[in-house]
Amino acid sequence: xxxxxxxxxxxxxxxxxxxxxxxxxxxxxxxxxxxxxxxxxxxxxxxxxxxxxxxxxxxxxxxxxxxxxxxxxxxxxxxxxxxxxxxxxxxxxxxxxxxxxxxxxxxxxxxxxxxxxxxxxxxxxxxxxxxxxxxxxxxxxxxxxxxxxxxxxxxxxxxxxxxxxxxxxxxxxxxxxxxxxxxxxxxxxxxxxxxxxxx
Amino acid sequence: xxxxxxxxxxxxxxxxxxxxxxxxxxxxxxxxxxxxxxxxxxxxxxxxxxxxxxxxxxxxxxxxxxxxxxxxxxxxxxxxxxxxxxxxxxxxxxxxxxxxxxxxxxxxxxxxxxxxxxxxxxxxxxxxxxxxxxxxxxxxxxxxxxxxxxxxxxxxxxxxxxxxxxxxxxxxxxxxxxxxxxxxxxxxxxxxxxxxxxx
Numbered sequence: 001x002x003x004x005x006x007x008x009x010x011x012x013x014x015x016x017x018x019x020x021x022x023x024x025x026x027x028x029x030x031x032x033x034x035x036x037x038x039x040x041x042x043x044x045x046x047x048x049x050x051x052x053x054x055x056x057x058x059x060x061x062x063x064x065x066x067x068x069x070x071x072x073x074x075x076x077x078x079x080x081x082x083x084x085x086x087x088x089x090x091x092x093x094x095x096x097x098x099x100x101x102x103x104x105x106x107x108x109x110x111x112x113x114x115x116x117x118x119x120x121x122x123x124x125x126x127x128x129x130x131x132x133x134x135x136x137x138x139x140x141x142x143x144x145x146x147x148x149x150x151x152x153x154x155x156x157x158x159x160x161x162x163x164x165x166x167x168x169x170x171x172x173x174x175x176x177x178x179x180x181x182x183x184x185x186x187x188x189x190x191x192x193x194x195x196x197x198x199x
Numbered sequence: 200x201x202x203x204x205x206x207x208x209x210x211x212x213x214x215x216x217x218x219x220x221x222x223x224x225x226x227x228x229x230x231x232x233x234x235x236x237x238x239x240x241x242x243x244x245x246x247x248x249x250x251x252x253x254x255x256x257x258x259x260x261x262x263x264x265x266x267x268x269x270x271x272x273x274x275x276x277x278x279x280x281x282x283x284x285x286x287x288x289x290x291x292x293x294x295x296x297x298x299x300x301x302x303x304x305x306x307x308x309x310x311x312x313x314x315x316x317x318x319x320x321x322x323x324x325x326x327x328x329x330x331x332x333x334x335x336x337x338x339x340x341x342x343x344x345x346x347x348x349x350x351x352x353x354x355x356x357x358x359x360x361x362x363x364x365x366x367x368x369x370x371x372x373x374x375x376x377x378x379x380x381x382x383x384x385x386x387x388x389x390x391x392x393x394x395x396x397x398x
Contacts, residue, residue: 159385166373167389174369178362186358190366194393 019044020054021065028062070134073101074141081145088154091195094145095168096188098138103175103184139165146195156197164195212253218243219253220264227261269333272300273340280344287353290394293344294367295387297337302374302383338364345394355396363394 023043027035035058041051055061080097084090142165149155155164171191175184222242226234234257240250254260279296283289341364348354354363370390374383 156389159389160382163377163382163385164389166376167370167386170373170376171366171370171390171393174365177365177369183359183362186362187366189397190355190358190363190393191370192393193395193397194370194389194391196392198388198392199395199398 016044016046016050017054017064020051020061021068024058024061025065033062067131067134070131074134074137076101077138077141081141087145087148087152091145091149091155092192094142095172095191098142098169099172099175099184099188102173138169142168149195153197155195158198167191167194215243215245215249216253216263219250219260220267223257223260224264232261266330266333269330273333273336275300276337276340280340286344286347286351290344290348290354291391293341294371294390297341297368298371298374298383298387301372337368341367348394352396354394357397366390366393 020040024035024040027039027043037051037058038048040058040061041048044051055064077094077097081090081094084093139162143162146155146164146168147161150157150161150164155161168191171194172187175187178184178187219239223234223239226238226242236250236257237247239257239260240247243250254263276293276296280289280293283292338361342361345354345363345367346360349356349360349363354360367390370393371386373386377383377386
């Protein structure tokens with residue numbers, strides 16, 4: 001088994017794969033979702049036949065791009081959580097980062113209906129909740145961070161931590177329906193108040 | 200213009216219309232969404248040709264049924280709000296009623312994917328947020344009730360009331376992802392804490 005050769009081929013495949021996702025995201029951001037395989041191949045600088053060796057259609061590319069985005073966001077959240085020693089700060093930072101990541105590109109008004117490429121991408125991103133594995137990882141991360149804050153007396157202990165995580169993720173999703181960045185700060189404040197030990 | 204005759208015809212149409220919605224809801228609850236126009240006509244006790252004078256297809260009937268449900272829920276919420284003089288009690292009751300109405304039939308587990316007729320109906324109900332007029336009426340009702348509670352010093356005044364309404368509706372939507380009725384009580388408590396004046 002020529003291991004080195006294998007790894008080089010693997011690396012090349014990986015590079016092309018990533019370039020296809022980047023090109024598709026760029027084309028969609030510019031032209032909307034009505035892009036086709038020929039445009040994508042031209043943008044990457046590969047032949048159409050080669051592109052089809054990687055993906056059967058545009059939808060599959062968008063799905064792969066989407067999965068990459070969600071995974072990157074989850075990795076980022078995980079590293080943000082690891083950077084904070086104080087359980088309260090850690091929770092606060094994870095929630096504000098999640099709010100920012102999940103509302104990026106969606107603060108164009110109420111809901112994400114119609115509109116330009118940004119809104120279309122936002123709609124695609126919204127489907128993150130339909131990726132069971134990613135959603136599960138997100139819930140587990142937020143649940144663990146809340147549990148740490150509860151142990152430290154910062155978060156309430158009268159409600160199970162996984163229920164508090166479900167509450168947080170739903171409440172913060174309201175950001176997509178709130179127009180201004182100022183309203184996002186306030187949403188974080190209000191959601192946070194729900195997590196505190198009862199008076 | 201034979202007014203009486205007109206009103207009788209109108210009343211008859213209304214009765215048949217309602218019977219079609221009832222029959223369709225009953226058939227879907229029993230058999231799932233795979234019902235057809237012949238089954239519905241037979242269940243109502245009218246001919247297929249008559250049914251087609253009312254609705255072009257099953258989808259249109261489900262949409263009309265759905266709109267009727269949502270309107271009935273909104274009417275109920277409005278009357279619940281009117282029954283309470285105390286602004287804090289009014290807000291509390293409106294939120295708990297909304298939580299109960301919006302999670303009816305959805306406490307079958309996490310999300311509403313797959314599953315039986317109840318889950319399918321729940322999915323249809325979830326699309327309430329895509330009925331702009333109904334959603335607007337809901338937001339206005341909750342915003343007004345929160346404003347009353349804010350004036351009375353029960354709810355916080357440092358966040359605009361329409362933002363608090365958006366927060367509430369999103370946070371309470373978490374009920375669909377929470378399994379037990381006990382968790383719904385706790386969700387109400389947590390969401391409520393977010394609405395209180397800051398400490």
